[in-house]
Amino acid sequence: MQYPDEHSRSRALFERAQQYLPGGNTRTTVYMKPYPIYAARGEGCRVWDVDGVARIDCINNFTSQIHGYAHPAILSAILEQAAAGTAFGLPTSSEIDLAQLICERIDSIETLRFMNSGTEAVMMALKAARAYTGRPKIAKVEGAYHGSYDYSEVSLDPTPANWGDRQPASVAYAAGTPHGVTNDVIVLPFNDPEAARTMIEAHGPELAGVLVDPMPNRAGLVPATNEYMTALRSACNKTGALLIMDEIIVFRLGMHGAQPDWGVRADLTTLGKIIGGGFPVGAVGGRRDVMEVFNPTRGKPALPHGGTFSANPMTMRAGLAAMELLNSPTFERLDHMGDIVRQGIRAALKRHDVAGTVVGRGSLLKVHFTPRAVQDYRSAFPTADEARRLALFNRGLLNRGILAAGYGLMALSTPMTDADIAEIVHAADQSIADVAAAMD
Numbered sequence: 001m002q003y004p005d006e007h008s009r010s011r012a013l014f015e016r017a018q019q020y021l022p023g024g025n026t027r028t029t030v031y032m033k034p035y036p037i038y039a040a041r042g043e044g045c046r047v048w049d050v051d052g053v054a055r056i057d058c059i060n061n062f063t064s065q066i067h068g069y070a071h072p073a074i075l076s077a078i079l080e081q082a083a084a085g086t087a088f089g090l091p092t093s094s095e096i097d098l099a100q101l102i103c104e105r106i107d108s109i110e111t112l113r114f115m116n117s118g119t120e121a122v123m124m125a126l127k128a129a130r131a132y133t134g135r136p137k138i139a140k141v142e143g144a145y146h147g148s149y150d151y152s153e154v155s156l157d158p159t160p161a162n163w164g165d166r167q168p169a170s171v172a173y174a175a176g177t178p179h180g181v182t183n184d185v186i187v188l189p190f191n192d193p194e195a196a197r198t199m200i201e202a203h204g205p206e207l208a209g210v211l212v213d214p215m216p217n218r219a220g221l222v223p224a225t226n227e228y229m230t231a232l233r234s235a236c237n238k239t240g241a242l243l244i245m246d247e248i249i250v251f252r253l254g255m256h257g258a259q260p261d262w263g264v265r266a267d268l269t270t271l272g273k274i275i276g277g278g279f280p281v282g283a284v285g286g287r288r289d290v291m292e293v294f295n296p297t298r299g300k301p302a303l304p305h306g307g308t309f310s311a312n313p314m315t316m317r318a319g320l321a322a323m324e325l326l327n328s329p330t331f332e333r334l335d336h337m338g339d340i341v342r343q344g345i346r347a348a349l350k351r352h353d354v355a356g357t358v359v360g361r362g363s364l365l366k367v368h369f370t371p372r373a374v375q376d377y378r379s380a381f382p383t384a385d386e387a388r389r390l391a392l393f394n395r396g397l398l399n400r401g402i403l404a405a406g407y408g409l410m411a412l413s414t415p416m417t418d419a420d421i422a423e424i425v426h427a428a429d430q431s432i433a434d435v436a437a438a439m440d
């Protein structure tokens with residue numbers, strides 16, 4: 001069945017959804033024109049839609065399903081826990097097990113606290129930085145996505161009309177954002193160490209923290225240079241602001257996360273996605289002295305934090321099972337598969353004479369249909385024509401049995417075989433041929 005199809009079950013479900021959900025939608029990120037494809041089930045690296053079409057999943061619920069679907073070890077952990085109780089108004093040993101594993105894997109995390117989403121993790125990290133430093137402002141990178149907290153959303157999608165000069169303007173993302181929010185957020189250019197250092201130092205005495213994802217997906221999925229990350233670290237040291245690394249996506253790059261690759265040590269790190277084994281999750285961890293803002297044992301903490309479902313044992317057990325399945329050989333395999341797909345797409349662009357560049361690391365990649373060198377949000381910002389080419393590429397993949405995120409992100413998963421990888425590369429090659437044909 002080709003998408004779109006007016007007679008599909010997905011189309012009918014979307015009609016019904018529009019009666020009860022605004023625009024038929026609960027997550028803006030999964031909306032697709034003219035209608036979204038509804039999932040029925042997943043197994044391994046494939047998802048079957050409600051019309052019975054199977055596709056290799058390179059969305060992986062926006063990178064969270066690193067083991068795909070229904071992995072036996074994760075399934076047995078959650079079935080066992082479901083029978084014992086899904087959530088209690090008491091702590092369980094499961095939160096200690098997952099916290100210990102994470103503290104042992106990420107060197108800069110001495111203690112840790114769980115939340116229910118990445119949004120919440122980033123929000124609590126920023127609040128912890130404010131509580132610890134007593135300062136009001138935060139800095140973040142232009143175009144970087146960190147979830148839906150007002151402060152971390154600033155300048156998520158600025159345009160040439162409002163993004164300002166080399167020192168970016170603070171642009172509100174959602175209608176109704178209070179001025180106080182944009183006043184308290186400093187927006188840094190990505191991969192420009194000098195400009196970032198100057199801005200951090202200029203706001204130094206008021207700056208609580210600098211929030212950075214070293215390979216920000218929405219800003220283009222280009223890795224930060226080591227010089228950039230080192231400049232942020234040293235500017236934080238100089239000003240006393242905390243360096244907050246968002247590893248909600250990039251923790252899937254290696255056994256010890258992203259910090260060893262970039263040679264920096266964060267004061268706080270936010271986690272989410274894969275550490276929940278497919279369940280809702282978020283976490284903040286880092287320096288013991290900073291994390292003490294959450295400590296309730298000496299009376300009201302500087303930063304009280306609860307959450308009805310925080311550290312619920314379903315998430316904790318699923319997360320532990322998922323993390324225990326990840327070891328050095330699995331990461332090597334993910335890296336290898338990522339290299340094959342990146343190289344395959346580069347070769348296809350060349351073969352079909354289509355201007356483009358493939359970015360990403362490890363199991364993450366993205367294609368930019370542009371002749372420009374992409375190094376930050378602004379150079380990744382697509383022209384209308386480039387956006388059309390990406391849409392055509394994605395539609396081509398979809399109708400050849402491959403799911404990719406609407407804005408181009410592809411994430412690989414451990415159940416993928418060599419044959420699956422070859423299928424992805426072949427579908428990408430054919431979809432780039434579609435783009436080439438449309439350019440004639």
Ligand SMILES: Cc1ncc(COP(=O)(O)O)c(C=O)c1O
Nearest residue numbers: 117118119145146147248249272
């Ligand atoms: C880097 C990053 N930070 C934070 C978030 C927010 O996480 P969640 O969707 O779990 O709220 C995301 C989600 O995609 C993300 O990619």
